[in-house]
Amino acid sequence: MKSFSYERADSPAAAAAAAARVPGAKFIGGGTNLLDLMKLQIETPAHLIDVNDLGLDEIESTDDGGLRIGAGVRNTDLAADPRVRNDYAVLTRALVSGASGQLRNQATTAGNLLQRTRCPYFYDTNQRCNKRRPGSGCGALAGVSRQHAIVGSSDACIATHPSDMAVALRCLDAKVSTVRSDGTRREIPIEAFHRLPGDTPEREHDLAADELITAVTLPPPVGGTQLYRKVRDRASYAFALVSVAAIVHRDGRAQVALGGVAHKPWRVETAERELARGGDARTTAAALLAGARPTRDNAYKVTLVERTLAAVLAQARESGS
Amino acid sequence: MKFDEPAGTNPIDQLKVVGRPADRIDGPLKTTGTAPYAHDRHDVVQNQAYGYVVGAAIAKGRIASMNLEAARAAPGVLAIVTADSAGRLDQGERNTARLLGGPEIQHYHQAVALVVAETFEQARDAAHRLKIRYAPAKGRFDLEAARDTATIPEKTGSGDPAETAVGDFEGAFRDSPVQLDQTYRTAYESHSMMEPHASVAAWDADGQLTLWTSNQMIAWTAQDMAKTLRIPRDKVRVMSPYIGGGFGGKLFLRADVLLAALGARAAKRPVKVSLTRALMPNNTTHRPATIQRIRIGAQRDGHITAIAHESWSADLPGGGPETAVLQTRALYAGAHRMTALRLAEHDLPEGNAMRAPGEAPGLAALEIAIDEISEKLGIDPVAFRILNDTQVVPDNPAPPDPDKNSDQTAPEARLDAGRPRRFSQRQLVRCLETGAERFGWKRRRSKPGSVRAGHWLVGMGVAAAFRNNLLTKSAARVRLDRRGRVTVETDMTDIGTGSYTILAQTAAEMMGVPLSQVDVRLGDSSFPASCGSGGQWGGNNSTAGVYAACTQLRRLVAARLGFDADASDLAFSDGEVRTASRSAPLMLATRDGPLEAEDAIEYGDLDERFQQSTFGAHFAEVRVDAYTGEVRVQRQLAVCAAGRILNPKTARSQIIGAMTMGVGAALMESLHVDTGVGFFVNHDLAGYEIPVHADIPHQDAIFLDEVDPMSSPMKAKGVAELGICGAAAAVANAVYNATGVRVRHYPLTLDKLVQNGLAIA
């Protein structure tokens, strides 16, 4: 860990201003990801701006009937909120499938969105990794890639985004609100929030250095049967090999997003049209994974996506959507 | 005390304290966080500095250059140890690779430097400032590729031969009407014990080295430290009273303790070093992966006529094989047999013992093979195992001859080549029968894939458990003080197993005092040398050592109190010493000063006259998600026959812990090898998955009544490894029974099911 300076901001404006003032500054939420990366010197911020006292820990109803989730709301609190549990069950289900109780007590909404990949080559600073050291090559591509992406990957990087929460947010068409030091605010649709790796896997989003996430907004409830199915090697406390977030409606329409397969939560319009037309898990998965480029180690994920989707659709049918 | 004839009745048989489910006497220290583990020993010596270990960034090659300037100049840095500056080092008897590498690098994360600083954070920061350039060389990292280069190993670690053959295997196999010929694979596994390797080292002005560490084998470590540093053995003191798990990963001198000593010498002050979790899988030892070919030929009535087991593993040059075929020499009958170990060289980190080395991966394969041949024969797998039970060691070809094997025969005569060796106790059949009854085996459907509960496929599996009982010398000292308290001292270790408690129970039984009146002090090389903790030999041998010392102490007490020490009715019980005619309070004996005795248990040839083994049967019920192939264990049961159970509570903990590890081996544990770069990729607990609570819903362990007079005066044997032997195969067989998909490559992760025809509907 490199030595760093630290300050505790007391308002979003102050936090953004501090980030603009100090080069190499980073916000810290729960710290459950950032501190680990700092100990390994994968992240080396010169300055930390603590964003836990910005008053961003409320969940409020919006005028149009949606929900505005403060960036600092803890994963545990978000999952337990009755409005979320009733109207956005896919989000609660995704959250409680992630990490452990202790971590969820600490993890924030913004931090969860911005957590970095769990690629083991990214974590081992002796290894080649374009994401950690641009231009050094991708250790995983030639090495062990059982966990890695099968769609949307590039020759530079095949990492996945590890968040469960983000997959549910993608399914729900959430929007991410931000503010900068000059007071500019914007709302980024979740589908545009995370980037694909392309030639610049080190850039995972388009936020500016002084851009603070203030909230995540959910549109009004859409009903339907909301499911999150996370598939992993052990029963708990493991990242998804594949996950499926789905909102299935009585008329056959559905929103489906995948986790564990790409550099961002994966959702494909043609796949949902396929479902609406009466398509099954096979044809829908084929549309979701069009252009997939699995490695030898993770070819199983192609099959697994289809099978998990089939499980989710069967479960939705059983729950009588 | 020499133990060379079967034990007769002795004071332990009273079973007033021994054999009872006593709580751990060290429990309160652990649950209150006050047990002094190595890394917590801030108080033992003042002025401790911190060392941070730097591991090699390549798997094979050389260090081309090392620039220490920036690190030396970093805040708080006191010293930097490298192979250049460490002085001449020898290598420990039990280490394959050097613990401090450079300029030659033998494996990934081999330690190449220790940075010592005032604080841990400063040492870590400075370590990142070392500039090391490497000249990598091509290495061999793929067991599959190395298989063809494998040869017959010179040493097997256990001392057993690498090859055995009885009868005409090839011919008998060829002529068998029912045959099985399959190849199985087990994974590289990491001990992943809770407490990382950690040590504090301090030198005094006379060159005396004191080490507070976390280690299973005090005497080995003291010896190997002295040898590596080229100093006299008596200059090294090792203390390791509390250990947060080892599983074989702490049997040996490792880099933490050597580098702490070198760091302390260089910094001229005490130094504390612990290995980071991410360093452990590649820096320390692991369980080698195996490829195992098993061939079984059987008659249609189910009798095995031919059985062969071959195993391939790889290690660094100078290393040893994973002895995965050993149990096959003793477990099932069959006239024509063959086993062989093959060892290839590779350049991955050094392999070595992990809980039940040999048998754990060996039974993982063998017991699937047994399941497969039973199915081919159409015989229930429990019944098949019972049918092929043997009461003599089947690797010995002579037919049993009860007359000549009588007790009159001189020991030498019984050792004649070609004579049958019997097991001291062998209750495999009862284990299987009891387990089948208790587990509800009747309800198992023999046709795989025939039980379904919603989207779950449900199945049951069984496997035999087998692990040898090893006899090794073990010494102890016992003292009776004026207040009547008994103190036991031995360098035995408690790695979470319950040694403190069973040693206290033994002393309490022998001296006739309550458990609360016994203090046990362990893990100090200044105490008499014990057997240490490993190979499930710790429980029986270390308590027998205390038995020996207590026997001497009883003589001293008897003498002080005017009893005939050899009187047949002399008893120590309820704080008194008595015979039929007279009794005296025990404390009277120490009115004029404490009494102390030291002795060791030493063994004759009872383990050559009789095969001493422990047996068991594992049962597992699993559910497999028909869609995703996720396997979830529902129930596990182990029935064990392992001699006298000294404390059913701590023994049960050993068994269920081992069963849990068996689930890990069956379903998830695997160090993934990058065969290009040459390292274990998933080298932390995020990547190396072991079972969590949610994976282990229900476990049961049953111990059959057994006393084994051949094993020691305690009549006990080991249990700590028996519990893992066969546990993985029971799960694997249950997965097959549930799904009809036979996976022969551990771990049975879901990809192997969904890619091999797991049917959804």
Ligand SMILES: Cc1cc2nc3c(=O)[nH]c(=O)nc-3n(C[C@H](O)[C@H](O)[C@H](O)COP(=O)(O)OP(=O)(O)OC[C@H]3O[C@@H](n4cnc5c(N)ncnc54)[C@H](O)[C@@H]3O)c2cc1C
């Ligand atoms: C052992 C372990 C297991 C885990 N398992 C899972 C799992 O199964 N599923 C899963 O989804 N996750 C899992 N996680 C990850 C966990 O969800 C994340 O670590 C957590 O959500 C991060 O939140 P945080 O608030 O602690 O983020 P931090 O560590 O504080 O920050 C993460 C990043 O977000 C940035 N940031 C924080 N707040 C803001 C803000 N307001 N505006 C802009 N940038 C900001 C930080 O600068 C940093 O770059 C696991 C983590 C661990 C350690």
Ligand code: SF4
């Ligand atoms: S997959 Fe991406 S994160 Fe992993 S090694 Fe390659 S570049 Fe780095």
